[in-house]
């Protein structure tokens with residue numbers, strides 16, 4: 373179990389010695405139960421990577437404690453080499469040895485005498501779909517391929533806690549879905565706890581048991597993913613997943629303000645009258661932007677609608 377208690381952190385000011393007055397992370401407390409996958413979401417600059425850096429020991433907290441199964445994980449002031457044997461981190465700028473092969477990178481920390489070493493490397497390269505590149509020098513790989521090697525390398529030593537920072541940001545869409553399915557299946561099978569900083573709702577909705585939302589260095593919500601997605605408390609949280617219509621009380625006979633994703637509204641023969649502003653092709657449907665005075669509404673619809681057209685909206 374990973375536990376953070378009242379952790380705060382500020383980067384040192386430009387002058388060097390004094391800590392800046394603005395906190396990068398303030399009063400972070402969280403609990404991650406064993407074998408759980410938790411996503412950390414939030415706008416750019418809210419502190420997601422810094423949080424992972426702190427947990428891994430790349431930075432030193434100003435206040436608070438970080439523990440794993442009750443044992444304190446000490447920060448950067450206490451060791452030269454960050455990390456802990458049970459924990460692996462794949463940061464955004466992953467660290468590989470460019471002039472050695474994919475297999476050598478994945479097996480870098482595995483003992484040469486280890487029984488089944490080759491099989492282990494092979495198995496991990498299958499998880500990240502890099503088996504055919506086993507003997508390729510890392511410097512000849514694309515960014516997405518390197519990212520997959522970095523993930524395999526992190527898994528090699530059987531971590532109990534895996535920290536991933538935007539793990540699929542360099543991977544093309546074609547592979548991303550398969551890679552996500554394989555990686556999270558492996559993580560669950562091996563009972564690895566996982567904390568993943570991401571902007572991508574696809575990492576969150578299908579694969580994260582729980583979601584932590586950060587804003588300006590603080591955690592503003594932390595719940596089971598399904599609950600957080602379907603009952604967002606603020607427009608900030610809802611907007612991390614999709615376009616969102618803020619529906620004031622009364623518009624659809626609702627007693628209080630509602631936050632609705634586009635799939636919750638429909639175009640019908642009667643309802644709230646508004647005008648089409650724009651239709652955006654989304655593949656299997658169109659996202660229609662509608663407006664009535666100051667009220668903007670987002671609705672999914674099966675076909676293109678012309679700007680200026682009058683439509684009536686109701687809740688599905």
Ligand SMILES: Nc1ncnc2c1ncn2[C@@H]1O[C@H](COP(=O)(O)OP(=O)(O)OP(=O)(O)O)[C@@H](O)[C@H]1O
Pocket residue numbers: 383396414415416417418419420421422423569
């Ligand atoms: N080395 C540093 N020195 C000073 N400030 C930093 C440093 N690294 C990050 N910051 C600042 O700390 C804040 C948090 O940065 P962080 O990288 O943790 O955000 P993030 O949520 O991971 O962003 P993104 O989603 O864009 O990766 C930002 O305001 C950033 O500018």
